[in-house]
Amino acid sequence: MSTMTVEVNGRRYATPTRPTVVIVIDGFDPAYLEQGVANGTLPNLSLLQKNGFAAIADCCMPSTTNTNNTSIVTGVPPSVHGINGNYYLDPATGKEIMITDAERLRCGTILGAMSQAGVDTAVVTAKDKLLKVLAYKMSGINFSSEYANKANLAKNGIENVEKLVGRPTPDQYSADLSLFVLDAGVNLLSSVRPDLMYLSTSDYVQHAYAPGEPEADAYHQAVDMRVGKLIALGATVAITADHGMNDKSASDGSPNVVYLEDELNSRFGAGSVRVICPIADPFVRHHGALGSFVRVHLRKPGDIPAMMEFSRSLPGVELVLDKLQVCERFDLPVDREGDFAVFSDRKTVVGARREDHNLSQLAGHRLRSHGGLGEQKVPFLLSRPLNAEYRKRAQKGPLHNYDIFDFALNGIK
Numbered sequence: 001m002s003t004m005t006v007e008v009n010g011r012r013y014a015t016p017t018r019p020t021v022v023i024v025i026d027g028f029d030p031a032y033l034e035q036g037v038a039n040g041t042l043p044n045l046s047l048l049q050k051n052g053f054a055a056i057a058d059c060c061m062p063s064t065t066n067t068n069n070t071s072i073v074t075g076v077p078p079s080v081h082g083i084n085g086n087y088y089l090d091p092a093t094g095k096e097i098m099i100t101d102a103e104r105l106r107c108g109t110i111l112g113a114m115s116q117a118g119v120d121t122a123v124v125t126a127k128d129k130l131l132k133v134l135a136y137k138m139s140g141i142n143f144s145s146e147y148a149n150k151a152n153l154a155k156n157g158i159e160n161v162e163k164l165v166g167r168p169t170p171d172q173y174s175a176d177l178s179l180f181v182l183d184a185g186v187n188l189l190s191s192v193r194p195d196l197m198y199l200s201t202s203d204y205v206q207h208a209y210a211p212g213e214p215e216a217d218a219y220h221q222a223v224d225m226r227v228g229k230l231i232a233l234g235a236t237v238a239i240t241a242d243h244g245m246n247d248k249s250a251s252d253g254s255p256n257v258v259y260l261e262d263e264l265n266s267r268f269g270a271g272s273v274r275v276i277c278p279i280a281d282p283f284v285r286h287h288g289a290l291g292s293f294v295r296v297h298l299r300k301p302g303d304i305p306a307m308m309e310f311s312r313s314l315p316g317v318e319l320v321l322d323k324l325q326v327c328e329r330f331d332l333p334v335d336r337e338g339d340f341a342v343f344s345d346r347k348t349v350v351g352a353r354r355e356d357h358n359l360s361q362l363a364g365h366r367l368r369s370h371g372g373l374g375e376q377k378v379p380f381l382l383s384r385p386l387n388a389e390y391r392k393r394a395q396k397g398p399l400h401n402y403d404i405f406d407f408a409l410n411g412i413k
């Protein structure tokens with residue numbers, strides 16, 4: 001392999017000298033790692049802590065999936081790449097839009113630039129809706145496990161994925177949707193052996209099961225085993241998460257919810273505001289579109305400071321910032337922010353109107369979700385030790401999940 005560097009969004013990345021695999025374990029809260037290391041179900045991740053590098057990094061806010069996957073593949077925060085949630089209100093049309101393509105992406109990706117520089121790159125993701133951003137301007141193998149049976153040479157650079165992995169396309173709502181991604185990664189590494197690979201799972205299990213529950217242990221153990229296989233095949237493996245995950249229910253099992261749009265409209269007049277939940281995702285059953293961060297858009301001129309003050313007084317709300325404050329503090333794009341932003345605490349979710357959220361989808365599970373500051377901490381792991389410069393940088397901080405390519409490509413001994 002060559003040893004040139006490629007510049008992407010103001011940072012330089014060395015092309016890989018050995019196969020490099022970046023894994024984003026969706027919803028991998030540090031609590032799962034601690035639990036699995038303590039009870040011995042994560043032997044390979046424990047070895048990374050011993051032989052490689054392990055730290056806790058910050059994810060981008062809101063702590064949602066596509067915001068953070070985009071940050072990780074671009075190496076920059078949302079103020080640069082533009083993707084600030086799964087779901088948004090288009091101020092030009094007043095329409096509410098789910099992000100399923102790369103239309104709002106404002107910059108290139110590390111994977112795209114590497115592939116254009118001749119590095120053999122591959123992307124496998126659980127959820128197909130992420131694929132257009134992850135494989136943006138990238139040539140090489142790219143597919144989702146969700147549509148594994150539809151992958152074709154023209155569009156995905158690969159066919160017969162079910163044969164490659166050795167089983168049929170998994171159910172969209174299953175742990176196997178993610179394990180299929182990792183098995184595809186293992187099989188690609190032992191066959192076509194891409195120089196650089198990005199594997200992104202789904203947080204189906206973490207939304208449903210807390211650290212210590214047998215289903216959570218079994219899933220992370222299965223992930224760990226596949227990480228071991230990738231390392232055994234000679235890859236440098238780097239692992240982080242898009243966000244953490246917390247229990248958002250009361251002791252009786254009922255979810256702790258602030259219906260902020262209902263509260264604001266009943267206090268300041270019907271139709272005063274629309275609340276947008278950037279976590280909204282029809283592809284996730286287990287959170288009812290409820291997370292710990294929302295954007296408030298005024299529907300008509302109103303007293304923003306008074307609305308913010310009132311929001312602050314609601315139980316479970318931990319932080320309220322106006323448009324400029326939230327953009328400055330969390331590196332968000334000003335032109336895509338609401339009039340103000342509301343964060344609920346680690347035990348509480350914040351939503352729009354009661355009717356916007358279907359909690360019957362929880363199907364008896366306690367509500368577990370993310371989106372806020374309580375889910376900002378994520379593991380940051382590398383299978384090989386850092387060089388002196390990057391050890392220093394990691395110590396000095398801040399360390400973000402979107403530094404993972406930099407560390408994997410530039411920071412390894």
Ligand SMILES: [Zn+2]
Nearest residue numbers: 026027065203
């Ligand atoms: Zn996620």
